[in-house]
Amino acid sequence: MSTDVVKEQPNADDQLSADEPVSVADQKIFEDDQNDALSEVLTAALRADSLDDLQSGSPYSACLLPLLRSLGWNHYARELIEALPHFSDYLELVDLRNILVRLGYESMPRKTRLNQVSNELYPCLFVDEDDKPLVLLSADEEHEGQVRYFDALQGEELVGHLDNRKGCAYLFTHINTTHGQTVSTKSSAEWFDQLLGRFRNLFGWLLGMTFLINLITMSVPLFIMMVYDKVIGAESVDALPTMVAGIILLLISDIVLRYFRGRLMGNMAGRMDYLIGVETFRQILSLPPILTERSTMAAQLARLKQFDSVRDFFTGPNASTLLDLPFIPLMIALIAFIAGWAAIVPVVMLLLFMVFGLMWLPVSAGRVLRTGQARNDKQKMLIQSLAGRSEIKGAAAEQSWLGRFREYSAESSTANYKAAVASSVINAVSQAGVAIGSLAVLVIGVYSVMAGDMTVGALIATMVLIGKVLSPIQQTFLSFGRFKQVMAAVKQLNQLMKLDVEKNSRASSVMLSGLKGRIGIDRISFRYSPNSDPALTGVSLVAEPGEMVVITGDTGSGKSTLVKLIAGMYKPQAGSLTLDEHDIRQLNAKDLRRAIAYVPQNAQLFHGTIAQNIRMNDVLATDEDLRRVAEAVGILDDILALPQGFETSIGDERTRRLTPGFVHGISMARAFVCSAPVVILDEPGASLDREGDMKLVSQLRALKGKKTVLVVTHRPSHIRLADKAIVLDKGLTKFAGEPEQALQVLVGGLREGK
Ligand SMILES: Nc1ncnc2c1ncn2[C@@H]1O[C@H](COP(=O)(O)OP(=O)(O)OP(=O)(O)O)[C@@H](O)[C@H]1O
Structure with missing residues (x-):
């Protein structure tokens, strides 16, 4: 099965809107025991021929969701989709076990008889000698000696006594992984x-x-x-x-x-x-x-x-x-x-x-x-x-x-x-x-x-x-x-x-949902290495939901560093950085980046089609979503003018033939395709001509009030659009306040020959 799947169409909207539905990929699958939501979310999330086929495709596919649910897996649909095999739509036992490892569950096989698997080991997967799988869910509370189990061949949950057929039980343990490797063994064994x-x-x-x-x-x-x-x-x-x-x-x-x-x-x-x-x-x-x-x-x-x-x-x-x-x-x-x-x-x-x-x-x-x-x-x-x-x-x-x-x-x-x-x-x-x-x-x-x-x-x-x-x-x-x-x-x-990977840096996962997008920065300081000068010293800033904040200043003043800190690329050494009420350091880096649409200074396109490049941030985006974001960032007509439209291959040498404005547009579309409440644009106008910049200004206008927008820029046309501005100088706050005044500070700096 391809992960390049299409979700149910959200309310198509020509402009980016704070009211657009939360991307299906970013929804939790098992919302607080609302089991009904599972099928709804996934049916909406996956292409008509993906998960449905996957479930009916093999008994092991059918076991996947009951098993995950019973194991208490409670994550985003996107993570499940990313864990599925890319090139196969038929799951074997080994595929199922691999998917579970990717989702953090290791399984130990144990040869036994069905009715000899102790209740304490539930939930587990049992595969009999005829290769028929059952998911053993729990002992039935109402009927002594009976068990709740999912029969993959019948495709339903049943309650009953288990017979004594021979087979193999796969017992799952949560491995608190970084990539299927137990963290605990990391220190003890190389x-x-x-x-x-x-x-x-x-x-x-x-x-x-x-x-x-x-x-x-x-x-x-x-x-x-x-x-x-x-x-x-x-x-x-x-x-x-x-x-x-x-x-x-x-x-x-x-x-x-x-x-x-x-x-x-x-x-x-x-x-x-x-x-x-x-x-x-x-x-x-x-x-x-x-x-x-x-x-x-x-x-x-x-x-x-x-x-x-x-x-x-x-x-x-x-x-x-x-x-x-x-x-x-x-x-x-x-x-x-x-x-x-x-x-x-x-x-x-x-x-x-x-x-x-x-x-x-x-x-x-x-x-x-x-x-x-x-x-x-x-x-x-x-x-x-x-x-x-x-x-x-x-x-x-x-x-x-x-x-x-x-x-x-x-x-x-x-x-x-x-x-x-x-x-x-x-x-x-x-x-x-x-x-x-x-x-x-x-x-x-x-x-x-x-x-x-x-x-x-x-x-x-x-x-x-x-x-x-x-x-x-x-x-x-x-x-x-x-x-x-x-x-x-x-x-x-x-x-x-x-080396500690990003996932390890958090003690526990805070699931992000319903974020408003308030960014709070309080006296943060950051240096790239212990021996280098600080790139930022005691910088504070608050961006309320829907506000547009401009970050400006001379070259090397720390603008990019500041937005990268907000996007979770680096961790500040002092001060605090919050997204709504969450301390960014406590958040799972992946979750954080899904909440923040970040368009870096130098847009990078990857080998693949335009559609694949835009879908990087939301594998479930529908064709309609792609059109919507392409339109919003002003590149829809250019894309449709190409012989293969969204299916045109780009990346590598082919990127060189694209105009900087178009490349930037794809990078913006990629950031906007997910429903992140915060948008960060690092020097969005840098590579744009006059016409491109005018388009950008109208996009920024459209975003205002709908998302929290942080823009790194020198352009007066962008600065004037903002609700507030901060001027950095050698990592320090030179000015924070009204955009017009910020412009004067900038012009003053220029006059002083800076
Ligand atoms: N990856 C890095 N490693 C070490 N030092 C860095 C790194 N990135 C930036 N710096 C240093 O940190 C300081 C701030 O850089 P930063 O890129 O944040 O400034 P900027 O205001 O965004 O500049 P520009 O407008 O040129 O993009 C500079 O002195 C720079 O040399």
């Missing part, structure tokens, strides 16, 4: 350890398979030994066919086992890739802007790219080597069994490798790390250059930029070269070690054979086995540098996942 923990069962299987593969690996030299000793030695080929058949069987098993081990590792690689990718992306999206703004886009991209190396390391050939390591003692024991003292050779080699490793590997690992850093620096530079290529050309700085790039490339190449030298030293030493080890075994073996303590077959088998023992040790050596690099990436990954 995120990456938790991730590996999810593969515990798979590791078990992989180790089991590797054990069998190693047994087969060990049996081949034993077979060679038997051929030498029993067939050639005894000059009898009678046993040979049986031995060959046996070994062929073993080799086939080896191929099959390696194939399945490869598949398992591929599966693990896919899941790891998905989990690392999705979870880090989600974490980055959930971080407070102040944290993500600290490093450049290029640096963030380079860091994200590093995380790929983690997946590659744990699922590539290195993983097979690591899996082989625990079986080395087994091989040494086998060598000791067939060749006696020759087993001392791999043990000594192991010790020598370790001594060499302690001396040389830190040097090599350092060089590999440096390679990674140099590559990252080069990539960052490349991304920055591509993003700013027009500016580079405009400044005719191609040559100096090329020079810089050469420096980065040279640094990266030097680092690569040094790492390659280090690696070749390790390679040479380990190869030599393997050769010396083999030679030593050969010499010891020859003496043993001469002395009659060992057969020729045993000597050959030992020679084969020694190669098998030393090879994983050699591989571990060679990949040690990368291992350190990956560990550094894992550390970064853990640090990223430890």
Whole structure:
């Protein structure tokens, strides 16, 4: 099912109006136990072919709403819609469980009989052996021993005695999540350890398979030994066919086992890739802007790219080597069994490798790390250059930029070269070690054979086995540098996942409904970092519902910072900021932003259609809603003049062809499509021509008295429209009061040469 769904049409109104109905997406689903509202809200909220189909589409879809209701889930329709799968309209059990995880409920499966699920564990989902789900709701209070349950196949709630059919009960717990991760475990276990923990069962299987593969690996030299000793030695080929058949069987098993081990590792690689990718992306999206703004886009991209190396390391050939390591003692024991003292050779080699490793590997690992850093620096530079290529050309700085790039490339190449030298030293030493080890075994073996303590077959088998023992040790050596690099990436990954996301910053969710839109700011102060000057100091402001307040002042005076604080992008370090009676710091950032329509200074369009861009703030907006807001912000005619109208693709290169006024209009429409009582416009006129500005002025006029409007602007035409104005200067309030007086303060500032 697509989340790009249409809601029931609100009263179409040409202008934005405070009286327009609250967006269905922003309605609570389970309004204070008014269960009737559920179907109404969702039927109104979802397209005719979405939830209805979803409910009848599969028994698991039918269970979704009864389950949520019984679990006491009480949130906005939009959250449910966002939790639904995007590309499927048929829910399987796994989809249902995933949706519930997204909504904050983890489920534990427990094999049991239907009538053995204890009442205390209700509500829960029970799936019998025929794949029929039931939602067990509660023990029936009126009839002893009877249970209220939802039968998905019949699609209704029933009361009755439960039979003793076998199946699996899924018990739900609220996980107080940040993205399905329990907050409590965050501090005790590192995120990456938790991730590996999810593969515990798979590791078990992989180790089991590797054990069998190693047994087969060990049996081949034993077979060679038997051929030498029993067939050639005894000059009898009678046993040979049986031995060959046996070994062929073993080799086939080896191929099959390696194939399945490869598949398992591929599966693990896919899941790891998905989990690392999705979870880090989600974490980055959930971080407070102040944290993500600290490093450049290029640096963030380079860091994200590093995380790929983690997946590659744990699922590539290195993983097979690591899996082989625990079986080395087994091989040494086998060598000791067939060749006696020759087993001392791999043990000594192991010790020598370790001594060499302690001396040389830190040097090599350092060089590999440096390679990674140099590559990252080069990539960052490349991304920055591509993003700013027009500016580079405009400044005719191609040559100096090329020079810089050469420096980065040279640094990266030097680092690569040094790492390659280090690696070749390790390679040479380990190869030599393997050769010396083999030679030593050969010499010891020859003496043993001469002395009659060992057969020729045993000597050959030992020679084969020694190669098998030393090879994983050699591989571990060679990949040690990368291992350190990956560990550094894992550390970064853990640090990223430890950062407090916005959702965590609140103690409890205050559901916002019926907001009037009063903004109260009392002596707030804010600085971007402890070492920087304050961007705002002791600023106070009150915007009553329906009032228009203009925030003006010189460049860098703190206007954008102030509106970003109101929009919940940052938290003030001192003072208070309230929306109606709620302290903004106590509010869920998502809820807050739904209550405030914020149009940033630089409008950003995303790859997709115009409709999708506008619907970002309300996935349930109908086509009629889109037309209404487009009309209100004055871009409806322009959109309809396009061959594909609202379905025209924009974003990426295509955005460049759109006029700034049109881009700004879409950004405004996106903000207005939701029914937020507060509207914040940061420099709305900045990119507009005269005609665009006139349109904007009439839009502002239309908003007046209907929504609380905060406008960051320098334009006298906007300032005059306002009910009150505040002039900022270096983060301080220079003036607060009548707009006309504010204009005089501004003009006075200009005259003074500011
Ligand atoms: N993300 C940031 N990190 C660090 N400092 C910042 C950041 N954003 C703004 N500042 C600093 O905070 C101060 C106020 O900036 P702000 O953007 O709020 O001013 P402004 O009045 O909106 O300016 P303009 O009119 O140029 O948009 C400035 O000194 C600016 O350098």
